[in-house]
Every structure is written in structure tokens, then in C-alpha cells.
Amino acid sequence: MTLQPRNGRAPSVKDVAAAAGVSLGTVSNVLNRPAVVSATTRERVERAMAELGFVRNESARQLRAGTSRALAYVMLDGGNPFFHDVAEGIETAAEDADLSLFVCNSSGRSEREVKHIDRLVQQRVQGILITPVDPDAPHLRDISQRGIPFVMVDRFSRDGGHCSVAVDDVLGGRIAVEHLIDRGHRRVAFVGGPDSIGQVRERLQGARAIWAEFGMPEEDLIHLPTEALTVAEGRSAGERLAGLPTRRRPTAAFCANDLLALGLLQHAVTAGLRVPDDLAIVGFDDIDFAAAAAVPLTSVRQPRQELGRTAARLVLDEATNPDHTHEQATFVPALVARASTGTVRR
């Protein structure tokens, strides 16, 4: 392929048609319905395209079609590998449907989220997947009202006005704490916050439920609140934990996500505590870095890629199936036991 000298403008179908001595429509047919055009013509057109270095103009195509060939995912925190894995799941599904995926990152900031959404609506994307800063924000409502297929990822819809995909967080909290009780722990910390995050509330709720079911005293499940779900907050929780009087100090901690757990682990190791002997730790999400930690972390696994794939499936169904009905897909989390809760306590 010898690219023509750029005389300023990219070659269009018109140029190709002229070069091949055929009409506009024929070039378009070569592009979209190669079967209907004769072999010789097709070949001639294809040669012309190669010589000119023709590339379809996607804007024009979209304009005509009325919609773009793309989905979008607005993730909550690009720094958390969890969301990257979800995005990867979405992308595989998008690829199967021959769509591109635009990945945006709100970084937990509502105004960025709004900005991204505005852009995506302007682009006329086929559907929007989002893990929102606030699941009840009014600008989310607008998306559905516009008729744009819309799925909430890793959050639940309060009102069923759209699809959502998430894991049963209450159950996740239960199995994490049940595992710790199994291992012989009788005083456990729940590390997580802020309360405004629904999942934190639900994981704690599950933890409390199972704790009560085992007949353990309420005050022995200690809530250490955090301001965010970050490594730094995990460290700070570790300090507070170490500051507790010995008889009140938990022998295990259940963290609302793996970043917190990694931070807590770091603090524990630095402080000379042995994990799991002095302090057992359970995380949530089972990101790759959990398994990769110096003391591999026990974690409540979310099917991250599958979450993404399902979300993409739902949004595509909404986009193409006229009698689509909204669906709240719930996945079952699973405990992955590793060294950080390794031994049964004496």
C-alpha cells in the first residue's frame, strides 16, 4: 500500500469511486455487502481503496445509522484493579457483538461522572454501564428517560427502573465472618466505611447477622469505620486496632475490600504482628494483588469478569430486544481461603 501524498483531506468513498471508475453506491456495497458486487468490480474497488489508503469515516457512518457502534463503561475508581477486571469482562462481550468499548473513570467524583455521561450521550453510544458514585443521583435517572440502555454495575437499583448486576453483599459478609468463626476467632473487627456506600452497609449487615446466629456477643464484633476503601485507610484502621486494650483487641479483621485489607496487612507486618497468628485478615473482591500479597490474602471472591460480561449482555438486550424487561442479576460470592486466615486457632 502506497499512501497517496496527503493533500489535506482523507480520501472518501467518492474518491475511491472515482479512482475505480464506479459509483458511490458500489463502493459502499463493497464495504457492506461484498456478496452483491461482481468479483472483478470488487477487486478493482479494493485496489483503489488500498492505493488511496481509504479508511471509513466512522462519524459519517454513525450519523447515517443514528447510533454509534460502541458501549461505554464509567468506572468508579480506576486505581482499584477490581474495576479494571470488570471492564475486561465487558470488553469481551462488546467484542463479541462487534462493538467498541469506551472506558471512562469518574475517580469517585460526581462532577466527572456527569461530564463523562454528557459526552457519551452526545456520542450516541448504544448503551451505558456504570458503577456510580451515588446510585440515586438524578442524572442517572435521566439516562434511562432518554431511552438509552443503561445498566448499573456492582450496585443495585433501588427501584427497578433499570438493570443491575452485583454480588450478594450480605451473603459475602456472612461467609467471610463465618469463615473466621470457623477458624476459632471470637473477637472480630469489621473494617470499612463510609456508611454512605451501600455495599459497606450490606457486608457489615451480613457479618452481624451470622455473628448473631452463632450466638456471639454483639460487642465482640467491632466496627472500625474508614473514610474510604483505600490502602491508606486500611493502615490507619490498623493503628486504631493496635490502640485497643488487649482484652478488647480482635484476633481477626474482615475488611470491606482488598485495598483496606492490604493496608491493614502492611500495618500489621510493620508492627511486628504475625498474620494470621496474631491477626487474621479477610478481604473482599479477590483482586489479583490479594493473592500476590506477602501473606496471601483470604478474600471473598466476586466474579469480576462475569459481572462485566453479564452487564454487557443486559445492556445489549435492552438495546436490541424490543420486549426487554429490567433484571437485577445477583451473583453469589465465594470465599477463597489463603494464608492470611491459615490456621485454626487453638
Place this chain on the structure above:
Amino acid sequence: MTLQPRNGRAPSVKDVAAAAGVSLGTVSNVLNRPAVVSATTRERVERAMAELGFVRNESARQLRAGTSRALAYVMLDGGNPFFHDVAEGIETAAEDADLSLFVCNSSGRSEREVKHIDRLVQQRVQGILITPVDPDAPHLRDISQRGIPFVMVDRFSRDGGHCSVAVDDVLGGRIAVEHLIDRGHRRVAFVGGPDSIGQVRERLQGARAIWAEFGMPEEDLIHLPTEALTVAEGRSAGERLAGLPTRRRPTAAFCANDLLALGLLQHAVTAGLRVPDDLAIVGFDDIDFAAAAAVPLTSVRQPRQELGRTAARLVLDEATNPDHTHEQATFVPALVARASTGTVRR
């Protein structure tokens, strides 16, 4: 804003014009040159837009303009937080220029890279930033030949045919190993591979250079090759390291990136080695998880966000400045000493 019942089509400027009783051109003026239209008309048009829930159709806009209002970054490995940080830097610069950023991920697979690039060219993005699988791949050459602004990120251009942004990897290798020599280590492993990755070669080259300058015997800098720059490969390198006869066993390891270092750290801890006393570890990149490790990792810091910002600046210069000249921006890496190389050896 009361959204009109969706009669199938999104409202266009034409609809707005009709609703406001003005012409097409006026609506466009309200959108693009609000100053030239009278206050009363503007208000009327704006009300109409709000009532109809009008949203600009970006495709049509792009078609007219001939180019999209977006940049793109094709990253090499979405699973490595390093690239996420670079992307964030790019995004801030893009935002300042009021452009969107499309983030794509080749996952180290050449065919995905090609696919992404094809799509981006079709979208007529203003410029492409890329950390390529292979910096010499012919499809990269085509991008520039098409006249699309193009910058290589974290890789160097061999021939100066385009801009690039990277860190001085040879220097990075030097300062890592100098640090270890300083700390009293006399037998050091270099963990990294495959050799096809230029940066691995250069980091090793720097390591060897400083090693020779200090007059250390060549055979005491031991190359432990890996198949990829991943945590798993780091672990496997750890096993091989442990398998060496005691007198040949290094007291420190310099890893070609932080993922390897984390894997190596994990293996060491599992094997009961004390870090840094039995084995000191230096990583490269200084991703957040390096600082968050149970034994915080010493690492060679790359200015990740700045790398991204600069790359975006360069691509924008190429896009807008008629007498742009290609530039190879080089950043100076810096050692961040942490606990994993903590003590001076007796």
C-alpha cells in the same frame, strides 16, 4: 426539564429551531457563538432545548468538523497500575484542552493493538498515544504516514519519525544497583525478561555498567530471566533464586518492574526469608502497590502522571502547531528507598 415522550428520534437542532420559532443557523449560533445572538432569542432557544431535552449529535458535528474532539491512549497492560497512572496524566491534559480520552488496552497482544488502532483511525481521533507491543511494528509507521499525530509512551522511537516520552532506563538501572552496592551488597540478581523488551535490556545494561564501574566481578551480577513482567514470574524467579547454591546466592535482587518485585517478595516471605536482611529487593516504576506491600518496596520511580501529561502535550502540539518538530522527551528516574532495602549490610 420535562423530557418529551420519545417518539423514536432524538430531537435535532431543526426541532429546536421549530420549537423556538427561529432558524437552524440561530440555534447553532446559540450553541457555538452565544455572544452574537440577542439575549431574548438566546433565552427562547435555550428554553426550547431544555424542553425538548436536546443533546448535540457529536457524529454530525465531527463529520462537519472533519475531526473528532478526542485523543486516544492504547495501553500495553491494563492489569499493571503503572499504565493506569499514565492514562490519568494524559486525561488531565486532555481535559485542559477540552478533549475526551479513549482508553484502550492491547493486553500485550499485537492483534488487539491493531484492531484498536483501526477503530481509532476510523473515528478520526485527533491523536494517538500508545505504549506498543513492539515499537518497530509496521502498523505504527502507518499512523504517522496517515498524518495522524502520534506519540510513543514509555518507549523510544528508534528513528525519530515521531515523538516519544520515556524515562532514562539505563540510568534507572544504574541508580537501582548503585543503591544496592551502597547498602553493602556484593552479589546481586537482575530479575527480568524477555529480552525483546527494550526497557528490560536497558535497565540491565545500566545495572551492568555501574556494577563494572565499581569494579565488581561480572559473574556476581546474576541475570534471572523471566518470560513476562508479572507477579507470577516474580515468584518463579524467587524459586530459581532459592535453588542457587549458597555461595552463589545473591543477597539482593533488582527487578525490572514492581510486579516482578512483588512476586519475588511474596516468594521470599513464604520461604521464610527475611526482607531485607536475607534478601533485599528493588523494583521499578514505583506503583502504589509497591509502597503498599507488607514490606514496602524500594523502587525506581517513574513520573507516571507527568509522562502522560507530557505525551498529551506533544500530541496536541503535533495536532495544532504547523511547525511542530518531533521530540524525544526523557525523564530522569529517582530512587525511592523503603524497607525492602532498609539496612546497610554488615
Place this chain on the structure above:
DNA sequence: GCGGGCGTTTGAAATGTTTCAAGAGTCGTG
């Protein structure tokens, strides 16, 4: 009362693609 200038609005053209009804050409059959 008329021309000039100013601020505002208009209408048409242009962007690149796809679609689709209609046309052209060819071949075989009655």
C-alpha cells in the same frame, strides 16, 4: 427622506456514509 452602518438572523451548502428504488445489461426460454 435617504444612504450607511450595525447588530441580528437567515438559508443554503457542505461534510461522508448508507440505503433503496430504479435502471442497465445479459442470458435463456418460449
Place this chain on the structure above:
DNA sequence: CACGACTCTTGAAACATTTCAAACGCCCGC
């Protein structure tokens, strides 16, 4: 030889926006 059937190609319309020259209305000054 005429007609229908079939294959292939054509040309025009449509998509939603922006731009820009031209028109419009109005006031001012002469």
C-alpha cells in the same frame, strides 16, 4: 425475436451539524 428473470450498478435522498455570505430591520446622521 420478444419477454421475463436475474445480476449488477447507479443516483438521489437522508442523517445533524456548522459555516458563511447575504439579507434584514433599525437607527443615526446628513
